[in-house]
Amino acid sequence: MLLRLVRQNLAPYKGAVAAVVVLQFLQTAATLFLPTLNAGIIDRGVVPANTGVILDLGGWMLVITAGQVVCAVAATYFASRVAMSVGRNIRDELFTTVESFSSREVGVFGAPSLITRTTNDVQQVQMALLMTFTVMVSAPIMGIGGVLLALNQDVALSGILLLILPVLFAVIGLVLRRLIPLFRRAQKQIDRVNSVLREQIMGVAVIRAFVRERTEEARFDTANADLTGTQLRTAQYMALLFPAAMLVANLASVAVVWFGAYRIDAGQMQIGALTAFIAYIMQILMAVMMSMFMIMMLPRAAVCAERIYEVLDTESTVHDADAAAPLVYDGGTLDFREVGYTYPGAEAPVLQDISFTAQSGQTTAIIGSTGAGKSTLLNLVPRLLDATSGGIYIDGQDIEAVTLHSLRSGIGLVPQKAYLFSGTIASNLRFGRPEATDAELWEALEIAQAAEFVRDSEGALEHRVEQGGGNFSGGQRQRLAIARALVVRPAIYLFDDSFSALDFATDARLRAALKQRTRNSTVLIVAQRINTIADAARIVVLDEGRVAGQGTHEELLETSSTYREIVESQLTAEEVQ
Template sequence: MARLLSAHKGSVLAIVVLQLMQTTANLLLPTLNAAIIDDGIIAGNTGEILHLGGWMAGIAAVQVLTAIAAGYLGSVVAMDIGGQLREELFTKVRSFSSQEVGVFGAHSLVTRATNDVVQIQNLAVLVFAMLIAAPAIFIGGIALAVHQDAALSWIVVAVIPVLTVIMTVIVRRLIPLYREGQSLLDRISRVLREQIIGANVIRGFVRQDHEIRRFDEANKDLTRNNLHSALLVAGMMPMIMLVVNLSSVCVVWFGGHRIDSGEMRLGALTAFIAYILQILIAIMMAMYVFMTAPRASACAERIREVLDTQPAIADPAAGAAPGKAAPANTSPGNAVEFRNVSFAYPGAEAPVLDGLTFTAAPGTTTAIIGATGSGKTTLLNLLPRFLDATAGEISIGGRNVRALTLDALRNLFALVPQQAYLFSGTVAENLRVGAPAAGDQDLWQALTAAQAADFVRDLPLGLDAHVSQGGTNFSGGERQRLCIARALLKNAPVYLFDDSFSALDYGTDVRLRAAIEPLLRSATVLIVAERVATVADAGLILVLEDGRLVAQGTHSELMASSPSYREIAASQLVLEETP
């Protein structure tokens, strides 16, 4: 917070000056009012009434203008601080690997970047509104009340500790409630998100009643927490008002006796009452800050957890060694090399990948095949460093992937992920994700190669047709083809196809691979596939089994030498059809 405030030093200083002016005006008004009563009304001096009344009107105008200006500046600074926090959170989350996202959870990261930031903004607005005003009015009010009549000051001495005890007890009970409330908000966000995303699964398994009960339980827990904290806050105000009213009664009672005995003037009594009220108002202003501070503090801790988390995968440190040079037998260009590479998830008993060594040469297609769970997708994710190998070395064109910045490394790849994902917008905007400067002709060429041109032309708006979030208004096969077209537009040196043809029928699969082959002739292509027919023409096929590379070679070589490959082919009823 201090770092964010330092960027607004000028505005904060202006707020302090404006609040000092506002406080001074507040404290002068009761004294002038007392003078009007004693020297004007009681003395019957109309000129003095008009003179002092003019001063009061001018001071009141200053008070209003400074209050408006301070409130405006405070709100601007608070909103700017919130905007900077959201930007820092977004930038930090973008740098997270799947490991960090999994630790926090997507639902919690969304809550921290929205609700938590709003709570800090609310506290900042209150602080800027009362940064100087509350303590200045409190101290100035006590001093001027004593100046008006020192004998009545015992009321102030008695009231302040009572109010302090009330606020301290309630705030100490609010802090754990607010912390628990933010966790419960995370929980209800997670449940709601799961139920929206998995709506079809819930309906398919007729689990609506179970999910309603699950949401109802989370909702009741959050409601119970909010109700408890709201009751504490609501109970604070009547108790404070009781103390305020009792103190006013005491002032009038004892002040009346002092006026009757001639020890106090009537104007002094009215001023004393006004200063007592100002002192209590200052305490109430501080109370609002104390009520908001526990929740904002809990939110700040949650935000700090995110900002202080160092991504497991990051750019190389400045001045770091550029990585090992490629061995003498390394293939030229953008060859992808794995040298004894292993990977294990944190806390896992066994590695997902174990001792992989192979070379994917430019101008050839390297296919990766194996049973479900054999580590095929994990292997591809190691290349752009979505995951980092726990042992061994991966290089591209002779350079260790860890020696490249993440942006430079990932710019080498065009990726078609296993889960075809499209962004909300238009078809053209989705295709231009990898090539922002691509013209419409380039888009149609990529769509034609990806066997997607026909259905895009049939859309009412063509390239300008709307795409829902995730591409849910397209079928699985249409999403896959659009994702393939998006990758083709990037014209990258290395292409990664992660089971990108699984939603296509056999005929479309054959036509698509034939169409993209000339476009990828000079690139290094790695394909993860389940169907042998998809990889049969690859220059190199890698066979994975339980994370180990058990065989590699061409289709005909593997059919002759690899029992694992033959078993996969036989399970797909292609063994007899293969020459």
């Protein structure tokens, strides 16, 4: 998975990758050549005193070192640019994929996990790629070159390598067997911490209202402690690895000096050659340790790549059909034909055999008890979810046979939870229609009964909006969300309990103003309050996912016991009559 991910995203940067490889080769070659020059200074310039040799070889060492520095800086620069660019591209691809998900796919992964995969997981892959450029290119060159140059210095003494390398590889293998499962567990635990943290931030008011701070702290502490324990185990194995490798390296150096001294005493080796041999031994061990460090990073990056591909390889259940055609709106009449929907993993459908027609120029209301499927039904119209049975038609056209863009461009949705984006009031109102003029914004605000508090805000239309609209009350957010839908001037308006935070007087004024704006549009309203829907041209009553009655307010009072129960629970006997 990791190799596939990297290969796909490195294609546009072949030139930069080639430059990194060449620069790393030159840098490593310079590093390998320096001990040989140093040995020459000792054996030809120091032992038989010869200042000319020292200056000559020393000068070459300075030139090579300078070239080594230039190559190292340039290689790091190009490697960093490529790695960061690949990380950016993967994040873009993840965001684009997640943006295409329906509510079903988002629910399967969970928002905290999707955030972790887009941030932490991509960062792990990005860092592994950077380390590959800076380590894995130079480590093999340094290791192989070190062995060849060590053999060139003294073949007999090189036998020590046959003892060192198997021990190092055995240590690495044992540690990696423990690390890979820990890396996989740590990523899941990061998801869990993010999930708990997100819940507590979003529900902080409820937590405080029910005095559950200590309970939630304990829940977070549990998730945090689990992650900390896994990371500690990982750190312990990694901490064990480096001392073990250094112990092997130091024992190798002692052995080289010990046996090298005997060979020098026997006249079979020179002092400079021994010095160079020790340097090459250390370079070989350094190459192994660098590879070892990289190998420790790769399993975690591989786990992250798997998690990234789980998202990228997931296709949204809501997508354009192969032969999808643009939807042509002609009034926006909505026709539900035996529509049903079942949530993934649910034992029973939440909607069954829903059939009714919402005519253009009329208001159709949907009412029912909590859990009756009202919001789910509304979400089927813009295809935030796809019906699992039956079909929905707009002006006679099956919504699953048309393009999503053409479908949604003619729909103005005001969700149950009014959400505003960080920016300004104007940028939020223009969210669905960027070219709208200020006059059109003010007109929408007047209809939505929001113009007064917007005028009183500092900057008016340019007043800052915090993320989620946290600097506005619930009623203000609802009215701004309604104004945002009005600015689009869609053929179909969907109001999902969008008047619940308004007082009765504001609700009445808003509905009266809406009639004029929506006289040529289809209006579908989900509401809990009878006063909000009593004057609707058609009211659809839902009960346990089925249509329990439909008609006008007066007709339903006579024909639907379910509707009458709802009315009697909200109005007095005199008001019902």
